[in-house]
Amino acid sequence: MSAASADPVYLSGFGNQHQTEAIEGALPRGQNSPQRAPYGLYAEQMSGTAFTEPRTVNRRSWLYRIRPSAAHPPFQRVGNRTFHSAPLPGVADPNRLRWDPMPRNGSGVDFLDSVYTVAANGDVLQRQGIAIHLYCATASMSKRYFGNADGELLIVPQDGDILLHTEFGRLLVAPGQIAVVPRSVRFRVEITDSVAAGYICENYGSAFTLPELGPLGANALAHARHFRYPVAAYEDIEDRVEVVQKFGGNLWSAEYDHSPLDVVAWHGSHAPYLYDLADFNAFGTVGYDHPDPSLYTVLTSPSDTPGQANVDFVAFPPRWMVPEHTFRPPHFHRNVMTEFMGLVRGVHDSKAEGFVPGGASLHNMWAAHGPDRETFENASAAELVPQKLEGSLPFMFETRWPLIVTDHAFEAPHRQRDYDASWAGLRRHFQPLS
Template sequence: MSGDTRKTAEGLTYLSGFGNEHGSEAVPGALPEGRNSPQRAPLGLYAEQLSGSAFTEPRATNRRSWLYRIRPSAAHPPFTETHNGWIRTAPFTEAVPDPNRLRWNPLPEPGDGTDFLAGLWTLGGNGDATQRTGMAVHLYHANASMDRVFSDADGELLIVPERGGLLLHTEFGMLHVEPAHVALIPRGVRFRVELLDDSARGYVCENYGAPFRLPDLGTIGANGLANARDFRAPVAAYEDVEGPVEVVNKFCGNLWRATYDHSPLDVVAWHGNHVPYVYDLRRFNVIGTISYDHPDPSIFTVLTAPSDTPGLAGVDFVVFAPRWLVGEDTFRPPYFHRNVMSEYMGLIEGAYDAKAEGFVPGGGSLHNMMSAHGPDRETFDRASAAELKPQKVDDGLAFMFETRWPVTLTAHAAQAEHLQPHYDDVWKGLERHFRPLH
């Protein structure tokens, strides 16, 4: 790329009132007053609406933003299909759904020059991207910054870094994302990933369905879990750059590329609610028992993507953040259970309190619907004999992508060398302790 690059200093603005209208301008006067699409937009810009929902959806769920840009998005050459690499998209048909409990080590080291897009590796998923239902689990491992721009027409991308910081250059501005943060790129928003360290590794949930939102709090009341005020959007920034620039678009499961003669990250001002954001998981306000027993894991939900069935999510994003355990006469690690939902769990840092070993940062486990799981034998023995005094769990940060349908693996995930071959062994040795009274 050549030419003049202009942008504001990196910054964030609070999304006070999650999902409500927000705006930012990199140049004073770039946002029009009172009209979204005046006859002549300010400063010679083009007005363009980006819709993340149908025009006629209810106001509470309607997602759209107005972008005031140097060139309209329509000014580009044709796209041609390109190689997908390790990316796969629903429907997943390479393997049959597997009821076994599965666990993977972290992705192996990538080859030199692997950027975020080339480093995406699909584990599996469900639904059908062309019908806007379901989700996919991806991991990434990269060692080079992108010099191309990417957008995903199939779904929104929830990025969960585990190693290495990222600077996401988006149409709306820049998001600085570190491990223990998550970033969301809405459907169709163009972005480029710059690495802030020598390499970067983490997880991505691609949500084909209704956009993520904050869960309802019900009897919790007005406060708790993730607070709307802690989600932050980028300050407007723009690139006034002449091409060539490679732009890659994911559409119905395939990657398509075109070479623009300018950067598409040329939005000078914006307003709306279809915007990227970042959230610091350390700000999650954990709610838990102060008497006995466990609340269900749903109490740790950060974001939920609702389905057509009330209370049944297409996908939930759940975080097991630092918290106090104080329950009386209660087995404190997560209990043994089977679940109608399917759970992919990853580890950002430290250790997870239900597993003694084998579950490591950058790795992950899959427990599909109704597969029995819970603490391993060593954890069970230790927790059953532990002194029940107040205990701070602050040596790890784990999360789940929890989904309504089974996660079907890709062929390369089912055959991966980093798939642990003997995961079931962690439950060996759970001996019979039953002693009838008579």
């Protein structure tokens, strides 16, 4: 194996043409693909976008590896377990849904085997839509690797750090941070404690990118310089290992005689990355009115309709609330966009109880929702002094299409059957003029 340091090392800058080598001189200079790569390595290009897409969105990387990715036996279908893809059978449910945290798995369940699909939309074969999963790993992936040809994976840890060993290097991801693994990049997940749990957005559509800032200017929201990419760190393992690939909505497995994480050097922009949500520069109103949640967009996957994202990743970090003459929590609303919400820690400012870390809620498009009775009454009478929201980290996957819920998530014992009761106590306050 490589003699990499214990702690991962990072490069910074979102989408940059990064270059890194685990051995000095392994990265060719002067030519992208010389006749013979240094150290007897193989040169291989990984293209995350079509060759002719505009330069600003084109993503590709050159990898210099011990063996080419083509050196593998046939893949065979294996069971999908609770890992499902769109299109899902069933109907879109207009009802509001909420779940308690998923029960913890017993010992020996690795990241891949723990993936539990909650809902999905679109179609993996059409490269549009998303799937939303939970994971709860109680073991590290040993001699086992995974790559997803259907979509990139945005991973949101909620409980426990995970160490992602990828073809491009290593990312240590803690609760409060996120990681994105692009399409087809192979990796394994090592857990650093007895359990690691969290959320996954599998994005079938265009790759996540930073949202345009418009009148907010250059210094708002997520800064490109805070995104971190791994420095090359390779595995030189000659042993039997399993490589699982997700393709066309199904899982396929092959037995390799070497580790697929054998990239000694790489350069390009199609690579996994890490972002700490503590670096997000939250904006808000300093006058009146509650801002729309789009103001907290960290990453977006645009669709073919401007303004209607395939999916937005929105986070609500600690921030000041100062608006006057304003109901400060999220107001009652019905949206054309579908909202799936999770909670890393703390509480959500529109829910008094019932929505806890590790839990989730789904409000499909046009589902009416908003603060529960207790929150409404408290916020309506609160003194409007400056207030800092601290200690919480809700987030949202917002998508233009309704989400179909899997049967196992809908029938799960941890789904709250009484979620509608959150609004049952809202009383009539109407007082017509006499």
